[in-house]
Each structure stands twice: as structure tokens, then as C-alpha cells.
Amino acid sequence: MIRLMVWSMGTLLLLSGCSIKEVKPWEKGDLAMDIMQYEGLHPEVKKFEAHTYFSKEASRGGAGVAGGGCGCN
Amino acid sequence: MQLSKIAALAIIATGVTQAENYVSVEYLQYDENDNRVSVMAPSLTASYDIGTDYNIKADFVHDSVSGATPSYLPDGASGASSRVTNSTDFIYGKQAFNEERNAGSLVITKRFANRDELIVGGDYSRESDFDAKTVSLEYMHYLNASHNTSLNLGASYGFNEILSFTNSSTTTRNRRDDDRFEREDDYDTSSGASRKETSTSLNVQAGITQILSPTSSMKVAGFAIMDEGYLTNPHAFVVRDYSTAPKLVGENRPDTRRAYGVDLKYITLLGERMSYQVGYRYYTDDWKINSHTIENDLYYKLGKRVTLGAGLRYYTQTEASFYNGAKDYFTNEEFASSDERLSSFDALTYKANLDFKQNDKISYNIGGEFYSQSTGLDATLITVGAKFRF
Numbered sequence: 001m002i003r004l005m006v007w008s009m010g011t012l013l014l015l016s017g018c019s020i021k022e023v024k025p026w027e028k029g030d031l032a033m034d035i036m037q038y039e040g041l042h043p044e045v046k047k048f049e050a051h052t053y054f055s056k057e058a059s060r061g062g063a064g065v066a067g068g069g070c071g072c073n
Numbered sequence: 074m075q076l077s078k079i080a081a082l083a084i085i086a087t088g089v090t091q092a093e094n095y096v097s098v099e100y101l102q103y104d105e106n107d108n109r110v111s112v113m114a115p116s117l118t119a120s121y122d123i124g125t126d127y128n129i130k131a132d133f134v135h136d137s138v139s140g141a142t143p144s145y146l147p148d149g150a151s152g153a154s155s156r157v158t159n160s161t162d163f164i165y166g167k168q169a170f171n172e173e174r175n176a177g178s179l180v181i182t183k184r185f186a187n188r189d190e191l192i193v194g195g196d197y198s199r200e201s202d203f204d205a206k207t208v209s210l211e212y213m214h215y216l217n218a219s220h221n222t223s224l225n226l227g228a229s230y231g232f233n234e235i236l237s238f239t240n241s242s243t244t245t246r247n248r249r250d251d252d253r254f255e256r257e258d259d260y261d262t263s264s265g266a267s268r269k270e271t272s273t274s275l276n277v278q279a280g281i282t283q284i285l286s287p288t289s290s291m292k293v294a295g296f297a298i299m300d301e302g303y304l305t306n307p308h309a310f311v312v313r314d315y316s317t318a319p320k321l322v323g324e325n326r327p328d329t330r331r332a333y334g335v336d337l338k339y340i341t342l343l344g345e346r347m348s349y350q351v352g353y354r355y356y357t358d359d360w361k362i363n364s365h366t367i368e369n370d371l372y373y374k375l376g377k378r379v380t381l382g383a384g385l386r387y388y389t390q391t392e393a394s395f396y397n398g399a400k401d402y403f404t405n406e407e408f409a410s411s412d413e414r415l416s417s418f419d420a421l422t423y424k425a426n427l428d429f430k431q432n433d434k435i436s437y438n439i440g441g442e443f444y445s446q447s448t449g450l451d452a453t454l455i456t457v458g459a460k461f462r463f
Contacts, residue, residue, distance in 0.1 A: 027287040035348040035372035044099045045456050059356035059364040061296040062336030065229035065276045068196030071203025
């Protein structure tokens with residue numbers, strides 16, 4: 001598993017160093033749009049969703065380290 | 074373009090933190106089919122920038138949970154069960170409960186001169202039989218001057234206190250007249266019928282965010298979670314020795330759990346008004362649970378005020394090595410659970426939402442989701458909220 005993680009990150013680093021053209025600051029307007037955020041338009045709703053999945057499924061992780069435990073699981 | 078605007082765009086574009094002052098209220102209504110669990114959860118969130126170098130964010134949520142979850146139970150024979158077994162001693166029925174939960178978090182972000190970020194957080198959650206405290210630390214470091222690549226490192230430590238029963242016999246849980254169990258009043262720590270257990274959770278994550286083009290970026294993260302202590306569900310039962318001397322006892326899970334996984338996300342703009350995000354997560358742990366999650370989210374700007382969203386999530390997991398749902402399976406195994414959440418199943422979530430901006434400061438949102446598991450569990454989530462920016 002550790003090898004898989006290292007492999008994934010290494011691949012992205014390689015991609016970033018070799019084949020991705022640098023995006024200039026003045027080209028980042030679209031990336032700053034609210035619909036282009038990873039947490040969506042409403043991070044609070046994402047938090048509700050994550051809590052629901054946490055309470056109904058047996059796996060978790062990947063969406064950051066913040067957030068506390070709950071007796072629902 | 075002013076330098077400060079450029080710097081703000083760079084910060085936002087990495088997707089790590091969206092600098093904004095706001096107060097938002099959200100309300101969640103969650104309902105499962107067959108009158109199982111219902112949750113009402115109002116929440117309040119506030120985020121405030123102190124100058125350009127600090128941000129403080131706090132939120133609070135109150136959950137009111139009620140309903141009944143399927144489980145093996147002492148025989149009530151009152152019609153509370155949906156699948157009565159052949160034994161007269163216990164049934165597979167619904168364990169009724171009511172629970173109130175209050176949870177809050179506080180996150181402080183420090184931005185350095187090079188716009189690296191240090192994020193310190195604390196979470197607290199309290200319910201009648203479970204207390205959770207978590208502290209977290211994250212650091213986001215730009216790997217190049219263009220701010221197109223960032224390294225994200227994080228760790229959190231959680232400490233939980235769980236009220237449990239001192240032995241697994243059904244006699245430790247008080248029977249009610251309606252042959253169901255209410256969680257409140259079940260515990261009797263003074264007589265020794267129940268006691269506090271503890272568990273800890275260490276969560277570490279490392280990832281990279283990479284801007285691929287003026288309209289796309291991706292994130293990859295690896296994570297590891299180490300849980301230790303009392304990881305058993307104090308409300309779940311299993312049947313042991315069904316064919317010889319059947320008895321209903323509390324489930325028992327290992328007191329350690331090691332989990333690892335990888336999370337990948339990619340987001341891109343399709344045309345001028347539509348964005349598409351796809352994510353994949355792989356998870357594995359030493360309870361032999363493996364899972365795959367694929368998420369798709371689409372947003373479409375319908376004019377300047379309205380944004381429509383739609384999403385589809387697929388989830389699949391294998392069962393834990395000590396799980397079995399049958400009443401005649403367990404004998405003297407050390408670890409045993411019939412908790413359906415540890416079984417093998419698939420799940421689909423269908424999502425739709427609408428965001429309406431009244432003006433630059435006020436917006437409203439409404440969303441609906443339908444969640445369906447192959448176990449037979451179906452649930453709806455309705456969210457309604459408003460955000461005020463200042």
C-alpha cells in the first residue's frame with residue numbers, strides 16, 4: 001500500500017516536472033471560480049455527506065485529517 | 074491586475090483554502106426507509122479573515138437522531154422485529170433509540186509571506202454515550218514560485234470515550250415495556266453495569282495539488298489511519314452457539330485497526346459555464362475491508378444567479394474478516410460481528426442541488442440526495458441553507 005501511495009505521488013511529481021506547462025497567475029481566473037473548488041459550492045454540505053458515509057460505511061479517509069469521531073459508527 | 078489580486082487567485086486556485094468572510098446556516102434532514110433512522114441537523118458556520126495572514130473558522134452542529142436499527146435482540150415478540158428467528162430467546166429486529174449530539178470545530182489558518190499555510194484545528198463531539206476530541210495540524214507548501222504545485226501534509230489525533238457494558242450478556246441492558254431498548258437510562262455506571270472505554274485514532278495524510286492548465290487541476294493524496302482501543306459497537310449483538318446452547322452476546326471487534334488508502338481528484342472546466350469533478354478513493358485495512366469509491370460532480374452556471382449541480386457516487390466494500398450475518402455461524406471465535414455496515418455491499422448516491430445568489434452577499438442553496446445500498450438500506454438527504462458574505 002505504501003508503495004502504491006509513493007508511486008502515485010511520484011507519478012504526479014514527474015508529470016508536474018516534465019509535461020505540464022506553467023500556468024501564469026493571470027491565467028488562473030477560471031480556476032478561482034466557485035464551481036471549480038474541490039469542496040464544491042458548499043463545504044458544509046460536503047461535511048454532511050461525509051458524516052453520512054462515515055456512519056453507514058466501513059471505510060473513511062482521503063478528505064483531509066480534520067474532523068472528529070462519532071458514536072454513529 | 075493588482076499583485077494582491079494575483080496572490081488571492083493563486084491561493085484560491087490551488088483549492089486549498091477559499092479566502093472569504095461569511096456566516097452560513099445549513100439544515101440537514103436525513104431519513105432512512107422502513108422507518109429506520111431519521112436525523113435533523115441544523116448547523117452554523119462562520120469564517121473570518123484577520124488581515125491577509127490569518128483566517129479563523131468555526132462551526133457548530135446539533136444532531137437529533139431517532140429511529141431503530143436492525144440487529145439481533147432479545148426476543149420481544151411484540152411485532153418490533155422484521156425477521157423473527159426460530160429461537161424463542163432472541164430475534165432479528167429493530168433496536169430503537171434516540172440520541173442528541175452536539176459537535177463543534179475551530180480551525181485557524183496562518184498564511185506565510187510565500188503564502189504557505191499552517192492550519193491548526195480542533196474538533197469536539199458529545200453525545201450521551203460517546204465523547205470525541207480531535208486535534209489536527211496541516212501544512213501546505215508551494216513547491217514552485219508559480220504556485221502551481223503544492224505539497225499538503227496533515228496529521229490528526231483523536232481521543233474517544235465510549236460508554237459500554239461490563240459484560241456482553243443481554244441482562245446488562247434494561248428491557249422496556251415495549252420490548253425495545255432506549256439508549257438513555259440503559260447505563261448504570263454506579264452499579265458497575267456499564268463503564269467507560271477509550272479509543273484513539275491517528276490519521277496522517279500527504280498529498281500534492283497540481284494545476285494542469287488554466288482550466289484544470291488535480292490532487293492526489295495517500296493516507297494512513299491507526300485506530301486503537303475499544304472499537305466494538307456497544308449496541309450490537311451476535312448469536313453464538315446457535316445449534317447447541319444459543320445465546321445472544323455483544324459483538325467483539327479487534328482493538329486495533331490499520332487502514333491505508335489513496336485519494337485522487339480531478340476537476341476541469343467544460344466550456345465557460347460547466348465544471349466537472351471526478352474522484353476515486355481506494356481503501357484497505359487489516360480487518361480485510363477493501364473499498365473503492367468513485368464520485369462525479371457536475372456544476373452548471375445558469376446565468377449569473379443560478380448554479381445547478383448534479384452528482385453520482387458509487388461505493389463498494391468487502392466484508393470484515395470477522396463479520397457474519399447468520400444466526401448459526403459464530404461459536405467460540407474471539408472476534409464476531411453481525412453489524413451490517415461491516416458486510417459486503419455496494420452503494421449508489423444520486424445528487425442534485427441548486428444555488429441562488431440574491432446578490433453579491435447573500436445566497437441560498439437547496440439539495441437532495443438519494444442513497445441506496447445493496448443491503449436494502451435506502452436514505453434521502455435534504456439540505457437547505459443560506460450564506461451571508463461580508
